[in-house]
Amino acid sequence: MATKSGPRGQANKPAELVASPATRSCRIGEFSLALPAMQAGLAGYSDMAMRVVARRRDCPYAVTEALLDRVLLMGGRGREKGSVLCPEDHPVAGQLLGSEAEEMAAAARVLLDCGFDVIDLNFACPVRKVMGRCRGGYLLGDPAEAIEIMRRVRDAVPGALTMKLRRALDESAVAGENFQRIFEEAVELEFAAVAVHGRTVRQKYTGLADWTFLEQLKSRYPQATIFGSGDVFTAEDAMRMLVETGVDGVWIARGAIGNPWIFRDLAALMRGESLPPPPGILEQRQAILEHYAMATTLYGEDQASRHMRKMGIKYAKLHPQGAVVWRDFIAVRSQMDWQGVLDRHYHQDGPGIRPPSVPDAQDMFRGCGVVPEGCT
Ligand SMILES: Cc1cc2nc3c(=O)[nH]c(=O)nc-3n(C[C@H](O)[C@H](O)[C@H](O)COP(=O)(O)O)c2cc1C
Incomplete structure (x- = not known):
């Protein structure tokens, strides 16, 4: 992957002409965010x-993973997954995936009943199975249906409504026009924010996210609240996105997995301070323990131990003996194994290390049970 400061230098507006992120406020409807960033x-x-662990480290706002509207309507497993909220987890958006306007509107009402503050529509997911069912990124290529969904959900949701897009379905001119129609409808319907991933749907995760596109979009729609997404792996990346593109907030995705301190770091940079040192071993242990305890509440002990493997290997990147810790987390099968890893590697304090600024794409998915096809 290309380095980010050189080839990335896409923004054609000099940084000093863009209002300093520190002086811009970031709002989602009635919610004013203390930091222009969110857990993706x-x-x-x-x-x-994961959301609460991030919030305890300065993340002001978060969204669920994409929840299938039909599953929510049937009260199935997705509903449980999506509806588990706690008092610390606000404001929070519930993200909807679906293809049919009436069902999407009904599922939005289910999420509101569950206690979500904001409803978010996913028109971005590039997964083949999702696209094949006319959901997610497919809708970027079917603006008539997308707009019908937006209008019906707008009618059903009295409060804040937001949306996740990619910059287009593909590189064609018509795809660009379709994005424009959908985005303009969001402005017209007073969506509280739109998050835009700077890759096309067809691109999936190849190449760089196009930050120039984000910069141009924000210039064209200065009144719209836009969150930028794509290739934000460190707090410095987040700061650079704010400065170079002028977006209102940063959607922090892969960069937050196993590194909830990215929010704390960005908060320090926003205050004009230098980057804090990476969290020490005992600080890491504390976050991992919090994460594991909440995962156990959500999934029960057995499932939590398995689920936490994929989190553990990401936390391991901040540990000075990362490779060994990574291997030990991968082998975890039970709560006892989990405790063993903590006892062996996280019992004594010491300095942590910075996570890599460009994650290895393969490593990103290895051992976590999620293949790149499963990403949106
Ligand atoms: C494992 C994985 C799962 C994802 N799931 C979702 C999702 O449920 N909803 C969504 O809007 N985006 C999802 N995304 C996309 C991210 O939120 C983000 O837009 C994308 O990874 C680009 O940002 P990044 O390069 O900073 O990671 C997912 C990405 C990954 C890697």
Whole structure:
């Protein structure tokens, strides 16, 4: 992957002409965010446990993973997953995935009844199975249906409504026009915010996210609240996105997995301070324990131990003996194994290390049971 400061230099507006992020406020409807950043939707990761661990480290706002409307309407497993909230987990958006306007509107009402503050529509997911069922990113290529969904959900949701898009279905001119129609409808319907991932749906995760697109979009729609997404792996990346593109907030996704301190770090940079040192071993242990305890509440002991493997290997990246810790987390099968890893590697304090600024794409998914196809 190309380095980010060189080839990335896409923003054609000099940084000094963009209002300083520190002086811009970031709002989602009635909610004023203390930091212009949020915990992104991440299928298989961004559950209540991950969100709360992030919030305790300065994350002001979060969204669930994409929840299938039909599952919510049938009161199925997805509903449980999505509806588990706790008092600390607000404001929070519930993200909907679906293809049919009436069902999406009904599912939005279910999420509101569950206690979600904001409803978010996913028109971004590039997974083949999702696209094949006319959901997610497919809708970027079917603006008539997308707009019908937006209008019906708007009628059903009295409060804040937001949306996740990619920058287009593909590179064609018509795909660009379709994005424009959908985005303009969101402005017209007074969506509280739109998050835009700077890759096309067809691109999936190849190449770089196009931050120039984000910058141009924000210039064209200065009144709209836009969250930028794509290739934000460190707090410095988040700061650079704010400065270079002028977006209102940063949607922090892969960069937050196993590194909830990315929010604390960004908060320090926003205050004009230098980057805090990486969390020490005992600080890491504390976050891992919090995460594990909440995952156990959500899933029960057995499932939590398995689920936490994929989180553990991400936390391991901040440990000075990362490779060994990674291997030990992968082998975890039970609560006892889990405790064993903590006792062996996290019992004594010491300095942590910074997570990599560009994650290895393969490593991102290895051992976590989630294949790249499963990402949105
Ligand atoms: C494992 C994985 C799961 C994802 N699940 C969702 C999801 O449920 N909803 C969503 O809006 N985006 C989802 N995304 C997309 C991310 O939120 C984000 O837009 C994308 O990864 C680009 O940001 P990044 O390069 O900073 O990671 C997912 C991405 C990954 C890697």
